[in-house]
Amino acid sequence: MHNINIKELAKSLNLSTSTVSRAFRDNSDINKATKERILAKAKELNYQPNHYASNLREQRSRTIAVIVPELANNFFSQAIHGIERVAREKGYHILIFATEDEYEKEVSFIRHLHNGRADGIIMSVSGEANDHTYLDELAEKRLPLVFFDRVYEDIITPRVITNDYNSSFSAAKHLIKQGCTRIAYLVINKNLSIGKTRMQGYLDALEEFNIPYDDKLVIDCTNSYRKNNTILKNMLSKVKPDGVFTSVERLAFATYYACYDLNISIPNDLKVIGFSSLEIAPLLNPSLTTITQPATKIGIEAALLLFKLLEAPETVDLNCQIVLDSTLVKRNSTALKS
Amino acid sequence: MHNINIKELAKSLNLSTSTVSRAFRDNSDINKATKERILAKAKELNYQPNHYASNLREQRSRTIAVIVPELANNFFSQAIHGIERVAREKGYHILIFATEDEYEKEVSFIRHLHNGRADGIIMSVSGEANDHTYLDELAEKRLPLVFFDRVYEDIITPRVITNDYNSSFSAAKHLIKQGCTRIAYLVINKNLSIGKTRMQGYLDALEEFNIPYDDKLVIDCTNSYRKNNTILKNMLSKVKPDGVFTSVERLAFATYYACYDLNISIPNDLKVIGFSSLEIAPLLNPSLTTITQPATKIGIEAALLLFKLLEAPETVDLNCQIVLDSTLVKRNSTALKS
DNA sequence: TTGTACGCGTTATCAC
């Protein structure tokens, strides 16, 4: 593909390349008439300044990298949507990376981004990471980074999160109020900060209502549908909980499937509540009580924060965190009678 | 952010930049020992060749642009997932653009991409486009383009689609076999090729079973949840269909909501079938009978096709189309008795 | 207001 470049455009106008270049920047002194003449011709010839040359020259890419654990997930696709909107308004592009919850990929993406490909990173961390020091390289090189939702506690950088502790306290409390006393807590990775925080809310709610904690009710699940199905069926038949609180959307679905298989009636035999960004939660059988995070808003806030970091780093406290509220929507999966 | 460049790396090794550069390409003559020495040092200093300089020099970006109507949509996020996987294996990045079904954005994205930002485009077209000639500019400039799922019939370029005609014929047939005689067909944009093809399957199925066509049963919906709700409630109460066939996932959901509001029982009063990539269709109330497109596979195939176009354009027939099969999964929303 | 000349970081070509 041969695209017209600034030289050819200049030649066709009998101008120098610098004059043409100036027509595309706002700050430069240039005769209004010539500028218009240039822009007109540019449009005619469909000239677009080469991004790579500009980036090289200006030492920035006007691109932000978005790293998420997975794409086929309501929360992340909504968040990306929010990020994309802000980025587009700012004239930035977004580059998408999916770690598929693999730590190695996360590290490799981050390292790779040292090549100037992006001006900043918005990331929700993978579930399996243990050693986060590789991120400190970022700090040294000062490539702006904003976390959202899933964060590493030990890395100091701005973050946008929801009040997971409060939300899960409310969720557990709601189950208790609906009469549950044996509430299972389903988590995918206990060590991930988000798993820990959400679990603490659950624990504290139990304590507040004097419900004894039983560690057999805390179930560590996986990312595999098949394994989860086995784990859950096993748990449901042996531990016999009367409520299930899932820290991740996927586990609520898994619970439904397991209950279907075992002929356990929700909410009569078992009440279910879960973190979820599913827009059609009301259409489930039974409709699912959810703690819904403002996913799009989270994306928007994360992007705004990153741009602040890019445009005026001195105004941003690296310790800052934006905390948004999730919403507890009560539906039939936790109703008293179906 | 200051990243180390090839010059500094060369200097720290007492080598020339050309030698260092050679260490990173496979084809060049270079002493094995020096190569290793260079790579070791590069790793130590965390050197990454600057993408923009390489791109400028090599006149390609190793990036593909993905343009979709929307991101918060199961079909598209799964497809993007597939594209991302292939791209990553090839060492490419993907740039995401969401048109939000606005024709202007689509045009602007495409024009923008003339600046060398991407080596190729994978696109599912927006719903509102009328004039596609702007795409011919692409043809002239030979920026490789692959369509998937939603295509423009009048633009000649490779495409990956599903057999929409057959699928919707089967879907309509299934409804008929289940006893429906007044089947509504819900579409978002009748003029879009995908809307037309799917509708033809519906029409032909009606004809085959001698069911008269009633144009009051073909409902043009919108992208707005609120408007659709009004349109559908109105339709359901006035036209009183006994079956609904939705050409788009979202309209199946809208139908469910409308039925809930009007106390219409699915499937007793009304049977529903729809195109949908929802993984939890079995969990809906009632579980939704779907025509499910192999979304991830479509993405993978589209990406493979684009890479073929990039790597060996002469081997690709621009008229080629890959047709994948969708699956009709019968569930309770079309059952005889609930 | 416009033009000239240089450099951004890389790689390919040509010497040695």
Place this chain on the structure above:
DNA sequence: GTGATAACGCGTACAA
């Protein structure tokens, strides 16, 4: 096998 150098397309300091 390695080094010097030009060029990719653009933006800006400086000169005119």
